[in-house]
Amino acid sequence: MAAAEDGIDALRRISIERGVVTRPASAWTPTVHGFLRYMGRQGLKCVPEPIAVDGNVERLVAIEGDAGRDCWGHQHSEAGVRSAGRLLRRVHDASVGWEPPQGAVFCAPEVVSGAEMVWCHGDVGPWNMAWVGDEAVGLFDWDFLHRGPRVDDVAYALQWFAPARSDEHALKWHHFPAVPDRAGRVRAFLEAYGELPAFDVGEAIASRMEMTMALELSLAEAGVEPQRSWVAEGSQVRGAAEVRWVRENAELLTP
Structure with a gap:
């Protein structure tokens, strides 16, 4: 979004442990996961692989690299x-x-x-x-x-x-x-x-x-x-x- 400086601060709400990203989920998260699964079926490795949405939390496979x-x-x-x-x-x-x-x-x-x-x-x-x-x-x-x-x-x-x-x-x-x-x-x-x-x-x-x-x-x-x-x-x-x-x-x- 527009305030990218503040957006980077929002990363503090995200945890990465053992290659799994855990972050807050929203009403649109299941839709996004469906899209990411589709992209994975196209052979893309450059978008996250979704794992699950559990209540207010989503989990994805982390992409290795600096961010x-x-x-x-x-x-x-x-x-x-x-x-x-x-x-x-x-x-x-x-x-x-x-x-x-x-x-x-x-x-x-x-x-x-x-x-x-x-x-x-x-x-x-x-x-x-x-x-x-x-x-x-x-x-x-x-x-x-x-x-x-x-x-x-x-x-x-x-x-x-x-x-x-x-x-x-x-x-x-x-x-x-x-x-x-x-x-x-x-x-x-x-x-x-x-x-x-x-x-x-x-x-x-x-x-x-x-x-x-x-x-x-x-x-x-x-x-x-x-x-x-x-x-x-x-x-x-x-x-x-x-x-x-x-x-x-x-x-x-x-x-």
Whole structure:
């Protein structure tokens, strides 16, 4: 979601023991598990294998690799960016044939589009990937699974992989040793992902950020945590400022 800094803090609610991830379950967790089982049948090893949902807890097989706070350095290189683009393409391609069961529950709404529809992750960032060296080997935390165009996930990912954020954020939060070549990183990600319809990168990222903010607000108003706390602490104001930065600096993101 939009407040990724706080999202990483949410990892504290997750435990990993003997290769099994235990984390809170929600109303949409059984639907997500059904999707993950489908992806496993397609031969994908880069998404978690679900074990069970027991009351308010879900259990999955852990994907080995660095993640969360340990992820950022792995994607500083062009090789890291390209590996993320390849991984997302592989996931999208494998997802196309899944049909949710009757009564399926989703946290995030479908994104209507005239473009080819896939099943989107909805929270594609380096912290939700498992990394081995500069290679992204897994994509987990599928709570925001939804049907949408490929660009929906791609634009979200570019916000974090470029990153489509201020120099201060790039240096202090993403831990780059110097201000990155954002346009070059966007180009590398898109080349690795492969063929896509032409789109305005800056506007796509800004629009996707606004969609994320709208979902965050709706969850907060429904009393869902951690979104309720994020909004109470000013995440919507911070998000709006970041959207303005993207639109005012779109030339830095144009490959």
